[in-house]
Amino acid sequence: MDWQEIVSRALARDIRAVSRLISIVEDRRSGFENAYAAIYPHTGRAHVIGITGPPGSGKSTLVDKMAAEYRGRGKTVGIVAVDPTSPFTGGALLGDRLRMQRHSLDDGVFIRSMGTRGHLGGVSRATSGVVDVLDAAGYDYVLIETVGVGQSEVEIASLADTVALVQVPGLGDDIQVIKAGVMEIGDVFVVNKKDRPGVERVVAEIRMALDLAGNASGRVRAYSGHHGPTAASAAGAVATTEVTPWRPPILQTMAESGEGVAEVCDMCDVHMCRLTEDGTLVERRLRRAKSETMQIASDLIWRGLADDPRTLEAAEGLARKVAQREMDPYVAGRSLRELIVN
Amino acid sequence: MDEGRKIRVLVAKPGLDGHDRGAKVVARALRDAGMEVIYTGLRQTPEQIVAAAIQEDVDVVAMSILSGAHNYLFPRVMQLLRERGVDDVLVVGGGIIPDEDIPGLKECGIAEVFTPGASTADTVKFIRENIKR
Numbered sequence: 001m002d003w004q005e006i007v008s009r010a011l012a013r014d015i016r017a018v019s020r021l022i023s024i025v026e027d028r029r030s031g032f033e034n035a036y037a038a039i040y041p042h043t044g045r046a047h048v049i050g051i052t053g054p055p056g057s058g059k060s061t062l063v064d065k066m067a068a069e070y071r072g073r074g075k076t077v078g079i080v081a082v083d084p085t086s087p088f089t090g091g092a093l094l095g096d097r098l099r100m101q102r103h104s105l106d107d108g109v110f111i112r113s114m115g116t117r118g119h120l121g122g123v124s125r126a127t128s129g130v131v132d133v134l135d136a137a138g139y140d141y142v143l144i145e146t147v148g149v150g151q152s153e154v155e156i157a158s159l160a161d162t163v164a165l166v167q168v169p170g171l172g173d174d175i176q177v178i179k180a181g182v183m184e185i186g187d188v189f190v191v192n193k194k195d196r197p198g199v200e201r202v203v204a205e206i207r208m209a210l211d212l213a214g215n216a217s218g219r220v221r222a223y224s225g226h227h228g229p230t231a232a233s234a235a236g237a238v239a240t241t242e243v244t245p246w247r248p249p250i251l252q253t254m255a256e257s258g259e260g261v262a263e264v265c266d267m268c269d270v271h272m273c274r275l276t277e278d279g280t281l282v283e284r285r286l287r288r289a290k291s292e293t294m295q296i297a298s299d300l301i302w303r304g305l306a307d308d309p310r311t312l313e314a315a316e317g318l319a320r321k322v323a324q325r326e327m328d329p330y331v332a333g334r335s336l337r338e339l340i341v342n
Numbered sequence: 343m344d345e346g347r348k349i350r351v352l353v354a355k356p357g358l359d360g361h362d363r364g365a366k367v368v369a370r371a372l373r374d375a376g377m378e379v380i381y382t383g384l385r386q387t388p389e390q391i392v393a394a395a396i397q398e399d400v401d402v403v404a405m406s407i408l409s410g411a412h413n414y415l416f417p418r419v420m421q422l423l424r425e426r427g428v429d430d431v432l433v434v435g436g437g438i439i440p441d442e443d444i445p446g447l448k449e450c451g452i453a454e455v456f457t458p459g460a461s462t463a464d465t466v467k468f469i470r471e472n473i474k475r
Contacts, residue, residue, distance in 0.1 A: 016426070019399040027347045090348070091373035097394065098383040104393040111397055113380050115348070 003031035007038045013137045015107065022112055025129040036129065042136035044285070046078070047272050049141060050156035052122060052182065053166030055148025058192040060099040061255040062166060062264070063145050067100065067109050069258075069265045070141055076108040078134030081145040082123050085115035092116075096145055110134060122146035122153030128292060131159060149182055157185040158291045161284060162271045164188045164264060167206065169198035183209060186248050188267045194252040194260070206250050246274055305340065314339050349377040349473060351402040354391045355384045356419065359409035364436065368404060371462035372469070388418040395423070395431060401473045404465075407437040412447065420451040430474045436460070 001009070001017070003024065009017030021039070024032050051059050051066075060081065067077045081096035092115030103109035112130060119125045123146055134142045146156050157163055165186030183206075191202050249267050253260030275281035305311050318332040353369045355362050362384055369379045380398050382391065395403050403423075407415060416435050423431060435447060436456040444455045454468050 016396055016428075019397050023399045029347070085378075086373065089374050090376040092378045093369055093373045094378060094380045097380055097398075101382055101386065101390055101394065104390045104397070111394075113378075113398060115378050117348075 003035045004038075007035050010133065010137050011039065011042060013139075015110065018110060018133060018137045019112070021133050022130050025133055026114065026124075026126040028126075036132070039133060039136040043132045044135065046131075046135040046139055046142045047162070047268070048131055048135070048144065048160045049268050050144045050146065050160030050163045051166060052146040052149050052153070052156050052163060052185075053190075053192075054150070054168070054171060057148070057166045057168045058253075058255045059145050059148070059166055060096040062164075062190065062192060062253065062261065063096075063143050064100045064103070065255050065258045065261040066143060066265055067103055069261050071103075071106065071108055073265075075140040076138070077110075078131075078137070078139035078142045079109065079111045079145070080114060080127060080130050080134070080142065081111065082114045082116060082127060082147050084147050085117045085124075087118065090117075110137075110139065116147060120153070121155035122149045123155050123159065128159050128288075154182055154185050158288050161275060161281065162187045162268045164190050164268065166190045166192050167202055168193045169196045169202050171202075184213070187246065187271050188264065189248050189250040190260075190264055191250060191252045192255050194254050199252060203250050203252065210248060210250075246271065246280075311336070311340060349402065349469065350380065350398060350400040351377050351404055351469070352380045352382065352391070352395050352398055352400045353404050353406075354382045354386050354394070355407070356386050356388055356391055356405055356415040357407055357409050357411045358385060359407065360384055361408050362406070364408070365404075365406040368406070368436065368456075368462060368465060371466060372404075375466040375470075377469075388415060388422055391419055392422040392426060392428070396426060396428065400431060401475060402432045402434065402469055404434050404436070404469075407435065407439070410438070412437065412439055413443055416447050416452050417450040424451075432469065432473050434465070434468070436465075 001020070006017045006021050006024070010021045021035060023029065024035055051063050053059055063079060063081070067079060070077050079100065081094070081100070083092055083094045083096060085092040094113035094115060097111055097113050100111050103111060114124050114127060114130065116124045123144065127144065131142050131144060144156060144160060146153065163185050165182060165188070167189065168191070189206050191199060191206070251260055251263050251267060253264060255261060275284065315336055318327065318336055321327040322329050322332045351372050353365055353372070355365050369381050372379045380394070380400065382394055391403065391405070403419070405416065405419065412435065420433065423433070432453050433451060434454045434456065435452045439447070439455050439457055447455055453472055456465055
């Protein structure tokens with residue numbers, strides 16, 4: 001199959017073609033930019049949901065159960081599951097699929113595992129392109145499971161329309177939740193393993209952090225609590241609270257048994273309705289397009305530099321001066337820049 | 343300009359035996375050799391393995407069987423791959439496989455069979471030298 005054929009089959013959701021197209025995008029194989037250009041006009045239709053949280057918090061299990069829930073509602077689901085690549089060997093053990101294998105015979109669910117391949121930030125450099133392939137192939141939802149994150153892997157916020165942040169009881173004190181970073185990107189908070197001791201405390205701490213964040217409003221409190229409204233009634237609620245900013249709901253789940261998962265799906269849908277209604281969706285997607293464009297430009301510039309012998313030679317000369325303390329790195333950096341620009 | 347090409351391997355345990363230590367050792371060794379290993383876990387049907395291999399676009403399927411059902415499960419995986427038109431994936435097997443069964447498995451398309459005592463370095467080398475794309 002050449003890339004044209006792969007693209008046209010992938011757009012018709014031929015599984016093998018979708019899969020091969022993902023490899024082309026992920027590896028930037030030859031024909032990649034042409035293929036990408038051909039699918040891009042077909043993207044922007046899927047609801048992209050990021051699932052992030054610490055290692056072992058139950059992200060894979062939650063994604064598995066959310067996929068089942070959305071399938072039950074007649075929707076199709078693409079899943080991108082990211083696990084870390086070893087910085088030492090370049091290898092990776094991708095184990096998220098382990099918890100999702102029951103979907104493997106369902107043509108309405110497509111699961112793809114990815115290594116981070118040296119990229120920090122919780123996803124890989126190619127994740128956004130892979131999401132675009134699944135979007136173009138017509139999956140209604142694309143769920144991105146990030147690597148297990150710590151405190152500052154927030155890149156998912158620029159990829160997803162809705163970010164579900166998974167927390168579990170017993171990880172730290174209330175200062176953890178008011179630190180900057182991942183806690184700021186949740187659109188929906190999921191407190192998983194709710195049968196564990198300390199669950200009320202985690203919920204209270206998240207609520208407090210949201211209050212401090214200043215986007216709190218008593219009127220939207222109706223969104224929180226583990227008996228979330230159904231999609232229909234909640235959509236109604238949105239209409240009456242148009243003026244208030246989105247207050248991330250805090251839902252309690254037991255992903256293992258599936259308890260609370262339907263409410264998570266409902267809330268992601270409600271969040272999407274809200275984004276569409278108040279215009280934030282346009283804003284978010286613009287932000288994504290901007291960061292993507294800047295990133296690609298910077299990659300291209302950087303690669304151009306790294307491949308240019310004259311630049312490399314100059315960089316080496318300057319580096320020697322910096323190492324011998326004859327020049328400071330800012331002055332050296334500026335001289336190198338002058339040389340490149342001229 | 344295939345910049346980021348990595349060897350992708352699906353490691354799977356078909357059938358009903360519950361012992362995946364060997365599979366995990368192999369998965370780890372392939373990871374340390376710089377490959378991307380997708381681990382699907384225990385008790386997979388041939389249908390699930392083939393579906394996962396296709397979605398993950400792997401170069402290699404590595405299966406481990408200790409239950410004695412290899413003469414059914416390995417050929418079944420090969421048959422399903424052929425039915426789906428997949429002919430560019432290297433398939434290797436391992437586990438407790440009697441010597442006399444190996445020629446038959448190779449005949450049905452299993453490229454190599456690694457039995458107890460085989461070194462993981464040999465498995466890595468075999469994969470590197472025999473991938474089909």
